[in-house]
Amino acid sequence: MAERSSLFIRIVEGKNLPAKDINGSSDPYCIVKIDDETIIRTATVWKTLSPFWGEEYKVHLPPNFHSVSFYVMDEDALSRDDVIGKVCLTRNVLAEHPKGYNGWMNLTEIDPDEEVQGEIHLRIEIINTDVPRKVRCTVFEARDLARKDRNGASDPFVRVQYNSKVQESSVVKKSCYPRWNEAFEFDLEETITEKLSIEVWDWDLVSRNDFLGKVLINLNALQTTLHEEGWFRLSPGKSTANIDEGNLGSLQLQVRLRDETVLPSEYYKPLVQLLCQEVKDSYKEKSIKLISLIDDTTSAECRQEVATNLVKLFLGQGIAKEYLDLLFRLELDKTNEPNTLFRSNSLASKSMESFLKVAGTQYLHSVVGLTINRIFEEKKYVELDPSKVEIKEAGCSSLHRIQTESDLIQQSAQYLQSYLTDLLTAITKSVKLCPATIRATFRQLYKRVEECFPENKHMNVKFIAVTSFLCLRFFSPAIMSPKLFHLREKHADARTSRTLLLLAKAIQNVGNMDAPASRAKESWMAPLQPTIQQGVLQLKEFIIKLIDIEEKEELDLQRALNLQSPTVKEGQLMIYKTKGKGYLLASSFKKLFITLTHDALNFAKTSYSKKSSFIPLSRIRALEKVEEKCFGNSNVMQIIYTDETENLGALYLQCKCVNELNQWLSALRKVCVNNTEMLCSYHPGVFKGDKWSCCHQKDKAGAGCDKTRHEVTLQEWNDLLDPDLEAQLIFRHLLGVRELMKEKYVQWAEQANKETPILHSEPQLKDNASQLFQILHDLEAAHNSLTVFSNVDDKEKKYLLEL
CATH class of the missing domain: 1.10.506.10 (GTPase Activation - p120gap; domain 1)
Structure with a gap:
């Protein structure tokens, strides 16, 4: 069983944006951040205050993400791009709109105290052996803090406050991954009424310190357990009133969150087998089909999505051609006027449209x-x-x-x-x-x-x-x-x-x-x-x-295609390599042509050259972004892999823009999805001299200071097929229209009996429909039972599933 979340995002347009350039206009574009990590950058629309983008994206991400933010920026050629305003949608807000959030939202002014990110590792203890009792706060480390200084880092320190008493940690210079390992003690009041406040700040020599986030600990909740340890997400400070809200223009968005619990494959076999048998048996006799029932009960607004899911499901089963042929015949049976053939947005038209995008x-x-x-x-x-x-x-x-x-x-x-x-x-x-x-x-x-x-x-x-x-x-x-x-x-x-x-x-x-x-x-x-x-x-x-x-030629071409290990992605990138103790500087980079297949990442001088080297995908252990300060470029990613001696090595790829970076990251993560030895942590910096640039650790082989993000990927039409996910999406849709399908079936059966008293195909449809409704009932019961046991640990959950 797997928990999966996906976000459908459509950035439609903006209006009434303020002019940021001296010509009285702006050059706006949007940046999308999920939990403060940039995932998407739209194209720039030049010289306008009412830009239209119309760009669509689908992002797969961990179920525990917190928010998605949309920043409208003004592109400047000679200086840093201006921030016009932002829109933020929390996970809770999106969950309240199951059909998706769709509408205009006012841009709000950027509040520096709201722009926090990262987590801090704490241990809080109540010590009862002393008189008076004490509370001890141990601050171990933090990760992924906001970058407040021009060097692409911060100089963080921690301020711990209890009952008007304040203690501060040492300052860690030039790091967004600081390690303190410092403890702070306070005398507890007899009746605990105060909360323990842990704030992280960026130290500045000349200007005022910048706020990086805070954590509030309710000490009353520790009266029983007496201690708590873990990573705590940093929260914003007190938000000031956004006086410019409504005066910065607005953004039209369509955002839909979808959480899916994908069951093991055996749960979906009855549904997949029934739908496949429906397609295979469609040649035997002219009859009412379950596919027709699905078509007639699917609304126009979700027909494209259902069509795509069905196409991918049947592609995975090797019968996409047969499925589309069935739709062609059903459409032709309903059409007497050739001029209108396949011009409507029927399931046949939408399925063929999706098929061409997926396969072509x-x-x-x-x-x-x-x-x-x-x-x-x-x-x-x-x-x-x-x-x-x-x-x-x-x-x-x-x-x-x-x-x-x-x-x-x-x-x-x-x-x-x-x-x-x-x-x-x-x-x-x-x-x-x-x-x-x-x-x-x-x-x-x-x-x-x-x-x-x-x-x-x-x-x-x-x-x-x-x-x-x-x-x-x-x-x-x-x-x-x-x-x-x-x-x-x-x-x-x-x-x-x-x-x-x-x-x-x-x-x-x-x-x-x-x-x-x-x-x-x-x-x-x-x-x-x-x-x-x-x-x-x-x-x-x-x-x-x-x-x-011919059929034989089709099979031969398909076999040849399978033997060739088709290309997933290719293009020219700048390659940086590590050597010896330290990192080779920019003078050592090479421009190489990279080809990603389902087996390996290949490197050559040009697209026509023979492959000079390659990394088998089975040896890849992590695929992550690199801090901007390491290379002076924010669009660098690293591939962490094992060499022939099982030692970890790193390869750095520089991309032209954040979109290209995320596309490469996404493609690599998807082809490595079945790697069993992926790392849970990594270093977002480089090992330079005798220490890591991110957290200043001196152990080159030590555990990383940030968590990996293997789950975050962008959906593309040429993605690998995921049969279980497609089956789950089809089940969810059919469950939503189940009652409508029952009503429609009864209407069809009554109409058929009026026209032809003895309908030979009707019993078969009845049997198929009964099977479908029983399968939906069984899958619904499986989901409900798993919801009840959602708090059970993984081993016991697996045991229950097997039962």
Whole structure:
């Protein structure tokens, strides 16, 4: 059994932000912190006080996190970025909104006394042997304190207060991981009324000391146990009134917390087997399906999530193609008008959309990546709509003449024709790049639509069925918003965004097989008509080649794919290595091309070079961030691994930005999830000279001063499949619509009996439905029993589960 939490985050937009630049505007972006650790940075939206981001993220994290904070920043090229304001949502607030928090929130001013982080290790004892009784507070160490000084650290000391008496510890210089090992004693009053206060401060020579956090201990609670020891989370001080609240603008957010208790695999086997059998038996007879029951009882707002979970579940079982084929047939049975085929947001459409993202992200990047990069680099002014043409954007075409509207449109058409031609060429050459599973699924779709609409007047329908997914739901959205598909690190500016939109429209027209309705809708796209018509012919030829795949070829391609240990992530990074006693300085770094597979982390000089070295994933022991002060860069991570002699070594990777850093950390953590010897603690600094830069320990092999964070990962479409989690998510959804499914089944059965008194398939559906409802009942009972025993230790819990 595993407890898992995930946060769905959508940062929509901001409004009424204050101007931070001298031009009366700002360049805003958002930083997302979970328990004071930066996880996400949005792209910067330039020169606006009402930015739109529309960025979505899903973060897996430990169930015991405390809060998620959103900081709106103003990017500055020459100085440190300004903080505009923040929004903080605690775990308790999110738990009160099971369907998610969705709305506008006012930004609040940053209060330094509220910006605390970290934990402190204490032991509190009540000593009854002395007269008067005493309370002893032993302060051992602290970790992950806030960085208050310019050197990227703090100079912390502890102030212990009881009943107006105060004692202070020594100051530990330049450390966010200080060790004191000091004890403080106070005489206790006969009646304990005061709390023991432990405050951590950053010592400053010139200015006033900075508050780092505090812990309040209720001594009355120690009357029975007489002592308490452990790590205590530092809390903020007394918050001052935020006089600027409401005047700093606001942020529109969608945040949903989901806690899942994932049971052992055997609990989900009946549910998975029933759904798989449903898919496999769907070819035997034409009948009402459980999948139809799920489709009809799933609301529009959660259909995408349910579709994704089902696709991943069936991918893990190796029958995703069969599942999608079942959905194709169900959709075709309900459709008489070919022009509306797969245009609704049905379970079939959403499942196919999810399938393409899960199975085809690398294919998408290889097809559209070069054209999108070219558009970003060239930054051409492109506009075909006469009502939106701006002459001033073009400037002078020569020293003597300003370009006319006609000149601009003609020039724009040439640019777009060039981009469209490049993109269509990339698509037509991508048959072998397309994953075998996708090709086989499109073959089934093409075949089913051809069987349903065999007439000559519908000869384009089978092509449009394929392009409605490939072009309209896959290529076009990625072209319009490349940042959201990880094709670019930043959002496009207004000019580039317009070019991308026009190109996406052109691809949609090609995907619609140049339908008359598309031409009539936006007649100003006419200059692209020859290229679009040529593209239709190219796309038809491409689809015929794409679906020309036999079962044997599909299996051979799949086996080859499995043998190749597919790439999880790759890219060029700066590599730092440790050597001898100390750390090699920046002059020793190397730029290498790194490839992460399911087996190893490989290094080479370029993407085309032979691999020069590698680290087997089985030897990795920790994957964590490094303190900024170590390298003068905040985007450095470390890989702690064992060498051939079983000694620990460290490798440091420098990334371009915090997003790239977290993506690499996330990818590595996910492929190492089954490593059994991962470390529980690590050093966020480096061993320099004769001590660790973080906690000043002199034992190089000593235990780390901070806890590792293996659980924190970002969800990507190409994540490894997690069958138990997908089964749990499907169970949770079905449990929520169970009563609705029962009602719907009764309605269908009554309708079927009216139309056909003897319905041969109905008993089978009844049997399947009964099985499903019984499985849901059993899983619900298992969850309830585990909730009762949630406080039992792990060994006993395992024993109870086995019973």
